[in-house]
Structures are given as C-alpha cells and as structure tokens.
Amino acid sequence: MQNELTVSSTRLAIMNDIGQAFLTAFKLIAGWDRDLAEIIGLSLQVSLIALAVAAAIGLPLGAAVALLRFPGRRALAVLLSALMGLPPVVVGLIVYLMLSRAGPLGVLGLLFTPTAMIIAQCLLITPIIAALTRQIVLDLWSDYREQLTSLGCGPARAIPTLLWDARTALVTVILAGFGRATAEVGAVMIVGGNIDHVTRVMTTAIALETSRGDLTLALALGVVLMALSLTINGAAFLCRDWADRGQGRLAS
Amino acid sequence: MFSTSILPCQVKSLSYHVEGRTLIDDLTFDLVAGSRTLVLGPNGAGKSLTLRLLHGLLPPSGGTIDWADPNKPQQHQTPQKRRAPQNHQPPQNHQVSQKHQIPQKYQAMVFQRPVMLRRTAAANLDYALSLTQEGDRAGRRRRRDWVLAQTGLTQLAERPARLLSIGEQQRLALARAWALEPQVLFLDEPTASLDPGATRQVEAIIQAIHASGTKIVMTTHDLGQAHRLADEIIFLHQGHLVERQSCDAFFTNPQSAAAAAFLKGELLW
Numbered sequence: 001m002q003n004e005l006t007v008s009s010t011r012l013a014i015m016n017d018i019g020q021a022f023l024t025a026f027k028l029i030a031g032w033d034r035d036l037a038e039i040i041g042l043s044l045q046v047s048l049i050a051l052a053v054a055a056a057i058g059l060p061l062g063a064a065v066a067l068l069r070f071p072g073r074r075a076l077a078v079l080l081s082a083l084m085g086l087p088p089v090v091v092g093l094i095v096y097l098m099l100s101r102a103g104p105l106g107v108l109g110l111l112f113t114p115t116a117m118i119i120a121q122c123l124l125i126t127p128i129i130a131a132l133t134r135q136i137v138l139d140l141w142s143d144y145r146e147q148l149t150s151l152g153c154g155p156a157r158a159i160p161t162l163l164w165d166a167r168t169a170l171v172t173v174i175l176a177g178f179g180r181a182t183a184e185v186g187a188v189m190i191v192g193g194n195i196d197h198v199t200r201v202m203t204t205a206i207a208l209e210t211s212r213g214d215l216t217l218a219l220a221l222g223v224v225l226m227a228l229s230l231t232i233n234g235a236a237f238l239c240r241d242w243a244d245r246g247q248g249r250l251a252s
Numbered sequence: 253m254f255s256t257s258i259l260p261c262q263v264k265s266l267s268y269h270v271e272g273r274t275l276i277d278d279l280t281f282d283l284v285a286g287s288r289t290l291v292l293g294p295n296g297a298g299k300s301l302t303l304r305l306l307h308g309l310l311p312p313s314g315g316t317i318d319w320a321d322p323n324k325p326q327q328h329q330t331p332q333k334r335r336a337p338q339n340h341q342p343p344q345n346h347q348v349s350q351k352h353q354i355p356q357k358y359q360a361m362v363f364q365r366p367v368m369l370r371r372t373a374a375a376n377l378d379y380a381l382s383l384t385q386e387g388d389r390a391g392r393r394r395r396r397d398w399v400l401a402q403t404g405l406t407q408l409a410e411r412p413a414r415l416l417s418i419g420e421q422q423r424l425a426l427a428r429a430w431a432l433e434p435q436v437l438f439l440d441e442p443t444a445s446l447d448p449g450a451t452r453q454v455e456a457i458i459q460a461i462h463a464s465g466t467k468i469v470m471t472t473h474d475l476g477q478a479h480r481l482a483d484e485i486i487f488l489h490q491g492h493l494v495e496r497q498s499c500d501a502f503f504t505n506p507q508s509a510a511a512a513a514f515l516k517g518e519l520l521w
Contacts, residue, residue: 143367144367144369146304146309146361146363146367147363147367149309150307150309150356150359150360150361151360151379151380151383151384151428151432152356152357152383152384153383157383161369161379164370165369165370165371167370
C-alpha cells in the first residue's frame with residue numbers, strides 16, 4: 001500500500017518535472033538562449049554542409065549506376081542499397097580510426113572538429129541519396145529511353161537530363177538525407193566528442209543533458225529538432241505538390 | 253533539298269528474335285527518298301518493331317540495314333559495299349554499328365504516346381535542338397519558333413509540356429522531330445490515341461513535313477488514314493513482308509489473300 005503510494009507520487013513528481021521542463025524549454029526557445037542558438041547553429045551548419053557534399057556526390061553517382069553500363073555496376077548498386085542501413089556508430093568508429101593521431105589521416109588533426117562530423121555524416125547519407133536516386137532515375141529512364149535515344153541522347157548525356165526531370169522526387173531524397181544527418185547521434189558523438197562550444201550539436205547535447213538529468217535543455221533541443229523536421233518536410237511536401245501541378249505528376 | 257542523303261536504304265533479310273520467338277522474319281525491301289511509306293498489318297505483325305529496327309533503337313538479330321553514306325553525293329551507289337553473307341558475323345556487326353552512329357542524326361521518330369520532358373513546350377524543343385545542332389543559339393531559337401508556328405503551338409510555348417492535352421503533346425512531338433530537319437521521319441501510330449480533330453491536325457503536319465522534303469515511314473491502324481497519306485504500302489503479317497504496292501493498287505487490288513482479308517476487316521491475327 002505504502003509502496004504504491006510512493007510509486008504514484010514519484011510518477012507525479014516526474015510528470016511535474018516534465019511539465020516544468022517543457023515550460024522552461026519554451027522559455028529558452030522564446031528567449032533565444034545563446035547556448036541553445038549556438039548548438040542549433042552548429043547542427044545546421046554541419047548537416048547542411050554534409051548534405052551538400054553528399055548530394056553533389058550521391059545524385060550523379062546514383063544516376064550513373066542507373067544508366068551507365070560498366071563492370072561492377074550491379075555490385076555497386078547492391079552495395080549502395082546495403083550501405084543505406086549503415087549504423088552511425090560504425091561509421092563514427094571508422095572515421096575515428098582514420099582521423100585519430102595514429103590513423104592514416106591523423107596528420108590532418110581533424111578529430112574532434114566539426115569537419116570530422118561533416119565527414120562522418122557525409123559517409124552516412126551519400127549511400128542513401130545515391131541508392132534512392134538510382135531507383136528514381138531508373139524508373140524515369142524506362143519512360144524516356146526510346147525518346148531520348150531517338151534524339152541522339154546517350155546514357156551519359158541523359159544523366160543531367162534525368163536528374164533535372166526527376167527534380168521533384170529528388171527533393172524528397174535530399175530531405176531523407178537531411179533527416180538522417182540531423183537525427184543521428186552515434187557518429188558525431190564519436191568523431192566530434194560533444195565538446196561544448198566546439199562540436200556540440202543538438203543530438204549529442206540531448207544525449208548528454210538527459211544523462212546528466214538536466215531535462216530542460218534536452219527538451220528544448222528536442223522540441224527544436226522536431227519543429228525543424230516538421231517544417232522542412234512540410235515545406236518539401238508543399239514544394240512537391242506545387243511542382244506536380246506545374247509540370248505534371250512524375251507517375252503520369 | 254538535301255545535298256547528301258542517307259537514302260536509299262536497303263534492307264536485306266532483316267530479322268528479329270526474342271527468346272526463340274521470331275518476331276520479324278527475313279524482311280527485304282528498300283526505302284527511297286520522297287515517297288510516303290505506310291506500314292500496315294494486324295496487331296503483332298511487327299510494324300512497330302520494324303520501325304524501331306530501322307531507326308536503330310533495337311539491334312537486328314540478323315540481316316542488314318544499309319543506309320546510303322550521307323557524306324557521298326546523292327544517288328552514288330556504293331558498289332564496294334560488302335554483300336555480307338548471312339553467316340559472316342564481323343561485317344554484319346560493322347553494318348549495325350555504322351547504322352547506330354551515322355544515320356540516326358538524319359532521322360527522327362514520333363511515338364504513339366508522346367514522351368515530353370518536364371519543362372515547357374519551348375524548352376522541350378530547345379533540348380532536342382541542343383542535342384543535335386551545334387552552336388548558334390539564335391539559329392536554334394529561330395528554328396524553334398518556326399516549328400512552333402508551323403504546328404500551331406506558339407501560344408502554348410511557355411506552358412509545361414506535360415500539362416498539354418494529348419493532341420497538343422503529339423503536335424509538339426511532331427514539332428520536335430521536325431525541328432531536327434530529319435531526312436527520314438518514323439511515325440509509330442502517331443494518331444492511335446487521338447480524337448478525329450487532333451488526328452486531322454497531326455495528318456496535316458505530317459503532310460507539311462513531307463512537303464519540306466522528309467521521307468515519311470509510318471505505321472497506322474487507320475485504313476482511311478493510310479489511304480489519305482500513303483504513296484506506297486508495305487503490308488506485314490506475322491513478321492513477314494506479304495505485300496508491297498503503291499497505295500492505290502493496294503486498296504483496289506490487293507495481291508495477297510492476307511491483305512485482302514485485312515482490308516475487309518477479316519484478318520484477325
């Protein structure tokens with residue numbers, strides 16, 4: 001009887017804590033807390049640069065694997081698909097080994113810098129972008145192949161054409177990559193080290209603050225992360241909808 | 253109109269097999285400049301396949317498609333051209349690869365279902381022109397505007413091509429082919445999914461393209477259309493060339509039983 005009472009009162013206390021924490025979190029966000037802003041800024045910076053590099057590699061790579069005939073093409077396609085599910089901690093570990101003092105790239109002194117985090121996120125999302133791009137371009141090519149061949153456009157020349165014509169679908173691919181980059185914690189934790197004011201991003205900060213019991217900042221960051229994800233995906237949805245109405249649906 | 257021509261084209265023993273099934277069997281005919289050739293036959297006769305083989309979209313399983321060398325003066329026969337024996341592989345491969353490289357830029361094709369890029373109508377023409385015509389942006393733009401006007405699409409130039417009606421898209425496909433100034437234009441049932449009004453517009457454009465000096469090679473299911481457009485008829489049945497006649501002779505006095513049955517609507521396969 002007494003046990004039950006204790007449990008329920010503890011639960012009540014935690015619920016209160018959560019309510020309190022949410023309140024403080026919104027205050028932090030509303031007041032544009034400097035630490036909070038810094039963490040969000042670094043997160044966006046790291047993930048956006050990683051995304052830009054991954055897209056610059058992944059989009060043409062995916063299209064090339066779809067269109068060009070070269071030895072090892074099928075193996076590469078399988079590899080890209082397999083790498084989509086790469087565990088972030090493993091990527092983090094590999095990048096850590098490469099960049100650590102004793103590693104092959106140790107002389108660059110990149111470990112525990114934002115650059116290391118960009119490299120890790122890049123490795124994570126390039127296969128995602130490439131594999132999804134390959135599938136989309138392949139579908140489009142089956143539609144376009146005869147017409148483009150008739151016009152004298154070979155597979156290599158078709159790469160930029162198809163990337164441009166699949167643009168609305170590829171926006172979704174880019175977003176999938178961005179979502180993966182901003183949401184992952186394992187890789188950036190290992191190679192970045194979660195150093196305050198240097199390599200602390202939203203996910204690593206949430207992990208740290210939660211383990212320390214400071215739920216306020218963790219929740220505030222969580223709310224921002226969710227809001228960011230919703231905003232970006234909502235915008236993408238609208239953008240796609242608009243583009244479909246403008247150019248005719250991809251499936252049509 | 254052309255100083256050099258890829259015509260005449262000699263087709264010899266052309267065949268195409270897929271998984272042991274013979275879809276095109278031993279076609280031998282020639283295509284000469286000027287006339288409008290219509291390929292008729294029931295479904296599955298191999299009409300579309302023949303066009304794709306001629307256009308180089310598919311490699312033939314056997315036989316040769318010999319286009320004249322466009323770099324030589326017209327009507328200049330090429331006696332040194334190998335009369336490749338059937339079982340002799342290398343020259344045949346040589347013919348095939350040559351066909352892919354040289355004549356395709358003198359040809360264009362319009363498909364049953366128009367395939368438009370996700371851009372404006374004008375940008376679709378720009379794209380095709382940029383692939384084939386070197387340099388001179390202003391010249392390409394003039395050409396584009398000219399074909400748009402010729403096909404009645406000037407008003408629709410800035411509209412996304414995929415949002416045009418199917419008839420307008422097919423006119424745009426014809427405009428795109430015409431813009432390339434092909435010596436040979438292949439049309440694979442270009443009016444199969446169009447209403448009578450759009451069909452008439454498309455036929456008028458085909459006639460105009462022909463009048464500008466382009467050889468027309470076209471398939472259709474519409475016998476009335478064949479009668480209106482054709483100079484000569486090639487009649488295919490089950491992958492064989494059954495009959496080749498001038499248009500009038502074919503419709504008034506078909507030589508083969510299959511063609512006679514087809515004209516009466518009694519040939520079912």
